[in-house]
């Protein structure tokens with residue numbers, strides 16, 4: 001079968017001279033690898049890149065693991081600053097104009113695993129003896145040969161080495177001897193200048209090599225290139241990258257790639273930054289198609305048509321093993337449509353085709369219906385639109401019959417409803433990548449059931465995107481789509497969902513009971529402050545949770561997350577987890593935040609607080625009893641009541657005046673105490689007392705005397721002792737019986753207990769006393785002198801009357817209207 005794909009011309013209609021933003025990912029990835037290799041905490045990273053430093057600072061943290069001092073005017077690297085950082089594992093000193101390195105420097109940093117001193121002015125390859133070093137970049141310096149120092153022998157674990165200098169024009173047979181026993185896997189060699197000499201056999205010594213990147217143009221002397229390929233054939237190399245192999249205006253003679261046909265190991269061949277003429281392309285492809293190369297990759301090439309009939313590849317009578325064809329960045333030398341005439345049989349086995357960064361805006365109909373084995377088509381980074389990809393003039397019965405993965409990332413697709421319908425034509429399509437487009441959500445979508453994976457990342461979609469998706473989806477990527485909230489209902493629509501990416505949105509809360517089927521969830525770079533046990537309980541199948549770079553609250557909210565969650569679930573732990581609030585710990589790596597179980601778990605607090613409280617209560621009680629707390633409490637109670645009533649009565653009493661503050665009633669047995677203590681203490685503070693020995697009118701019946709005194713006094717004070725009860729109280733029982741009016745006025749009665757008198761021991765006949773002592777608070781006379789102070793103070797405040805004028809008339813009238821002074 002021989003097929004002319006002239007319609008390709010149409011596809012190339014807008015293949016203008018595209019300006020590409022090519023990812024120089026290979027090396028950047030290595031730098032990231034260096035980060036992963038070395039850094040255990042972001043705190044130990046020192047990034048001093050671009051700080052206009054002329055010296056390495058001397059005060060670096062002594063546990064620094066990662067130091068980037070690239071882009072500084074350093075000139076010389078001294079040893080002193082490195083003596084202090086023995087833990088250093090990653091060092092980058094590129095673009096520093098470096099000419100000299102202290103030979104003793106590396107002795108101080110034996111743990112170095114990554115060293116990048118590329119893009120400097122070193123005119124020698126430094127002596128390095130770093131047994132742990134894995135990645136070494138010495139490219140773009142000024143040394144004039146590739147002779148590696150003998151000390152390189154110690155670097156048994158070196159896996160990646162980059163060498164290159166504009167001044168090194170020759171490769172000697174012995175240049176790489178010191179690495180012949182190393183485990184070097186990837187060699188990047190060349191300074192972008194043509195070599196004058198290459199001693200055959202030099203590279204063959206690096207037996208362990210698996211990947212070679214050559215940054216050497218071979219234009220004038222393609223013989224060198226032939227020799228070099230023979231040496232590559234002696235190593236384990238499967239991956240060959242040729243950078244700037246053929247510059248512009250190059251005279252190609254012979255068949256430089258013929259050696260490829262007999263190199264069984266090389267499987268991946270990459271051509272980078274090169275001008276390729278159609279005549280050379282035919283020559284090159286004939287060899288490649290006869291070799292064991294399964295992947296051919298063109299990165300940033302300029303295609304020039306120097307044959308009048310365009311690109312013409314005749315039919316082949318052998319089987320082709322080619323599986324993957326990749327074009328990543330194609331410029332056109334001529335501003336016209338290239339003519340491509342190819343037997344599609346050649347591509348009958350190709351299952352991976354990438355056509356990226358080419359400015360393509362229309363996909364030709366023929367391509368859509370041919371390429372029978374194609375499983376993956378990557379058309380990212382072009383200028384395709386909905387109608388450019390699904391071109392309306394095409395009529396075809398089958399579209400990419402075996403296609404399973406389609407990437408339309410970084411194009412101009414917009415109508416999701418249209419796309420969902422059209423993908424139904426690709427009967428085997430499983431995954432579709434529409435990231436970095438301009439997707440709109442206007443109309444309902446009707447997805448074919450065979451599509452199970454969709455990426456809509458980096459489109460502005462919003463929260464209702466979930467209702468435009470298919471319930472058959474198993475993997476959904478919605479990173480950076482402007483989602484602000486996620487609900488349980490959103491995900492209930494996807495019973496088969498296993499992978500969900502929601503990175504770089506503004507989600508604050510993860511709902512509980514999210515999805516029973518989810519295996520992997522990415523929620524990094526959102527606004528989540530904590531991850532709870534309930535959330536994880538709602539994700540019973542989860543195996544991977546990426547949640548770094550969120551504003552985590554380092555408080556009890558994170559206690560479970562920090563202490564109980566199995567961290568093997570988190571691929572980005574601990575590097576990407578940093579405390580954000582409270583401000584006191586902002587910036588602290590979460591793995592270094594410590595919170596105790598006690599301060600965070602309520603039941604534990606209770607469990608601990610309970611015994612502690614019991615101990616405290618017991619201690620307080622002991623102190624209370626030891627210091628006669630009961631007595632003081634009683635006194636305090638009396639005092640409070642006095643004050644309370646005092647306030648109530650103040651207005652009533654403002655008009656009522658008495659001759660005495662108090663009438664004192666006592667037994668003669670207690671007269672010694674009354675005369676020596678009570679009277680001096682009370683009268684000493686200005687209170688006037690009625691004492692029967694002194695103030696009773698002689699000859700009168702004692703009860704009358706008592707009544708007179710009581711009526712003329714604001715209060716009546718009983719000094720109770722056993723003797724008083726036995727001998728005196730009977731008079732009062734009588735008195736209370738006679739004066740029912742005063743009966744209620746119990747407030748005016750004050751009892752002092754000189755000795756304990758249990759209520760039960762009182763004679764049954766003294767009903768009044770019993771009930772009074774039951775209801776009434778009484779003052780106990782303390783033996784302790786300090787307590788006596790309190791006793792007197794309390795007693796005095798009970799007897800105090802605001803006004804000292806004594807008016808018997810008023811007192812009498814008060815006595816008659818005694819109900820006024822009752823409690824309520």
Ligand SMILES: *[C@@H]1O[C@H](CO)[C@@H](O)[C@H](O)[C@H]1NC(C)=O
Pocket residue numbers: 027028030031070094095116117118119135136137162
């Ligand atoms: C070393 O630094 C240069 C300049 O930044 C960079 O281009 C290169 O990729 C780095 N080398 C490695 C191995 O990462």
Ligand SMILES: *[C@@H]1O[C@H](CO)[C@@H](O)[C@H](O)[C@H]1NC(C)=O
Pocket residue numbers: 047048049050068
């Ligand atoms: C260090 O800082 C430079 C710019 O100052 C930046 O480009 C680079 O990514 C930073 N490196 C790391 C590891 O953060």
Ligand SMILES: *[C@@H]1O[C@H](CO)[C@@H](O)[C@H](O)[C@H]1NC(C)=O
Pocket residue numbers: 052054
């Ligand atoms: C860098 O530092 C030098 C002095 O060390 C100063 O003269 C120069 O202006 C600085 N350059 C910048 C961009 O700050």
Ligand SMILES: *[C@@H]1O[C@H](CO)[C@@H](O)[C@H](O)[C@H]1NC(C)=O
Pocket residue numbers: 062063087
């Ligand atoms: C760093 O210095 C501190 C004291 O400043 C010391 O306690 C610590 O052990 C040192 N760490 C290392 C790795 O030398």
Ligand SMILES: *[C@@H]1O[C@H](CO)[C@@H](O)[C@H](O)[C@H]1NC(C)=O
Pocket residue numbers: 131132156157
């Ligand atoms: C090389 O690395 C391996 C692990 O990757 C380690 O076991 C071995 O000790 C290293 N060799 C040297 C010389 O450090």
Ligand SMILES: *[C@@H]1O[C@H](CO)[C@@H](O)[C@H](O)[C@H]1NC(C)=O
Pocket residue numbers: 229230231233234259260262263264
């Ligand atoms: C590569 O090595 C194989 C043997 O392993 C040999 O047959 C073949 O000729 C070699 N090819 C070249 C180009 O040296």
Ligand SMILES: *[C@@H]1O[C@H](CO)[C@@H](O)[C@H](O)[C@H]1NC(C)=O
Pocket residue numbers: 238239267268295
């Ligand atoms: C070839 O390159 C592809 C894609 O970069 C990679 O997956 C594959 O492992 C490589 N194969 C070899 C043998 O290097």
Ligand SMILES: *[C@@H]1O[C@H](CO)[C@@H](O)[C@H](O)[C@H]1NC(C)=O
Pocket residue numbers: 246247248249250251252275276277280304305306
């Ligand atoms: C490609 O073609 C141009 C003009 O057609 C010619 O000048 C140049 O030397 C050719 N280059 C190669 C690498 O074939």
Ligand SMILES: *[C@@H]1O[C@H](CO)[C@@H](O)[C@H](O)[C@H]1NC(C)=O
Pocket residue numbers: 249250251
């Ligand atoms: C290419 O080679 C031919 C003869 O081998 C010579 O005449 C011509 O000048 C060369 N062209 C260039 C650009 O070197």
Ligand SMILES: *[C@@H]1O[C@H](CO)[C@@H](O)[C@H](O)[C@H]1NC(C)=O
Pocket residue numbers: 261262263264265290291292
């Ligand atoms: C391709 O590889 C196979 C096995 O690896 C080998 O037998 C065969 O000779 C190789 N073909 C070429 C053209 O090197």
Ligand SMILES: *[C@@H]1O[C@H](CO)[C@@H](O)[C@H](O)[C@H]1NC(C)=O
Pocket residue numbers: 020021022273274275300301302
């Ligand atoms: C692409 O290749 C051209 C040379 O062919 C080079 O000048 C340019 O810098 C390259 N672009 C990138 C991004 O590497």
Ligand SMILES: *[C@@H]1O[C@H](CO)[C@@H](O)[C@H](O)[C@H]1NC(C)=O
Pocket residue numbers: 317318
């Ligand atoms: C394959 O075709 C080439 C010419 O393209 C021819 O020289 C060769 O003999 C053919 N081989 C077979 C096996 O037909």
